[in-house]
Amino acid sequence: LGDGIMALFGVTPAQAAGSRDALFAARDMLKALDSLNAEFSSLVQQPLRMGIGIHMGPVVLGRIGSGAGTALTALGDSVNVASRLEELTKTYGRPLVVSRATLEAARLTLPGGEEHLAPVRGRQESLAVVAAEDLSRLGEVALDA
Numbered sequence: 001l002g003d004g005i006m007a008l009f010g011v012t013p014a015q016a017a018g019s020r021d022a023l024f025a026a027r028d029m030l031k032a033l034d035s036l037n038a039e040f041s042s043l044v045q046q047p048l049r050m051g052i053g054i055h056m057g058p059v060v061l062g063r064i065g066s067g068a069g070t071a072l073t074a075l076g077d078s079v080n081v082a083s084r085l086e087e088l089t090k091t092y093g094r095p096l097v098v099s100r101a102t103l104e105a106a107r108l109t110l111p112g113g114e115e116h117l118a119p120v121r122g123r124q125e126s127l128a129v130v131a132a133e134d135l136s137r138l139g140e141v142a143l144d145a
Contacts, residue, residue: 004086009021009025010056011061019102019105019106020106022102022106023098023102023103023139024138026052026096026098026135027138029050030050030095030096030135031135033049049095050095051086051087051089051090052089052095052096052097053084053085053086053089053098054082054085054096054097054098054099055078055082055085055098055102056099057081057101058076059074060074061074062075080122081120081123084121084122085099085118087121088118088131089131094132094133096133097118098129098132099127099129100127100129103130108138108139110135112132113132114131115130116129117129
C-alpha cells in the first residue's frame with residue numbers, strides 16, 4: 001500500500017464492534033499524531049498529517065504470495081470504498097472520512113463532523129459520509145436503537 005496501511009476490524013459478523021473499534025483506533029491515531037507533532041515541532045517545517053478512510057462491509061480474506069512473501073490481505077468493494085474515502089480526506093481537508101453506514105453500525109455520532117453525499121470513484125451512486133477533524137468527542141452520544 002505504499003505509505004499507507006490497511007487495518008481490519010471485526011473480521012467476524014459483529015459489524016457494530018468492528019465499526020466502533022475502527023473509529024476509536026482512528027481517534028487514538030490522530031491523538032498520537034498530535035503528540036508527535038508537538039514533540040517534533042522544532043524539527044519539522046510542517047506538521048505531519050494523515051488521512052483515514054473507514055467503511056464497513058463484506059470482504060474476501062486470503063493469503064497471497066508464496067513462501068516467506070505470503071501475506072494475509074482483504075479484497076472486495078468494501079476495501080476499495082475505504083481507500084476512496086481516504087482519498088477524500090484531501091478533498092474535504094479533514095483527516096477522517098467515514099461512511100454514514102459505519103457510524104450507524106457503530107451506533108455512534110461524530111459531533112462537529114461535516115455530512116457529505118460523496119461521489120466514489122468506481123461506483124455509480126454517491127455515498128453518505130462524514131468528514132471530521134476532531135474525534136475527541138466520538139462516543140459521547142450513542143444513537144438510539
